[in-house]
Amino acid sequence: MNEVANSIIAYGAISAAVIAGFFSFLNLISNKENAVSDSRQKWRNEFRAEISRLTAAIHELVRIEEHSKTLSEKVYIEVAKETYKDARESLTNIQLRLNPEHVKRKPESMEAKLWNAISKSRTDFAKGDLAATVVDCDKIREEAAPLLKMSGSG
Template structure:
């Protein structure tokens, strides 16, 4: 009885190994990329939450200082003195507002993001006109839209990016096909060899 020719098995083994390795490499690449994107999105969620908290805090603090000045001095305190009293709050408000606007994508299809953006813009306009009480009255709306936006983004993190979800499916299908092809190749090689061995 003759042995199975090594020359026949080596190319088959190389092809099978290449197919399986390629499929697993692709799947690993997709999963790694998705993990990185998810981490960036999680960082974005945390940063947006922090900036919105700072904006609301600075807005409320500024309104309270202006209210206290008005209660104590009426209109006798000039604009410059009022501005000096609220200098740090105005700075914090401006920084938080700018950070939020930089994080929100104006072209995003999310209704919650659009509502949050519009609410913040309106709040800032009211504050710029000195209508601090009206601006602060929008805090609850800002908070509600922010929570909806953050939840929406968190759901995206849990589900994964659509392109990566599709790529994962393709990767899994590729692995299955590679294994099926490997089994088919092994079967097609082994059956004739077994017949040859039996014949000899």
């Protein structure tokens, strides 16, 4: 009888250890999924902020450019310098988040479409087509939306 009792106790201890291990494993998987989800959400939030910052800077540069004829070159440079810095910084941050292979080799990819919209806004601004530059901001936001909806990996 003592052997049976010892076997039941051993079986119970092993069962408890297996169950505890199973729940620990489930907890580990859940924590990993939460960490990945948090990371993706952070990526989306930061990317959204950069797109917003870039388009705001573009709009501000258009506004400054519309009044540039009434400003001396020195005043224009002083007024526009911080906005140009913001635009360049956002542009760099966005570019670093995009997959360069997709931008270069996959013209139909989300990354390439967004980069093309950004490039068009830069070209239109450089040509002095301010109305088109403002419209380009809508296109930038439109092309960024699918990237914000995906998993969050650039």
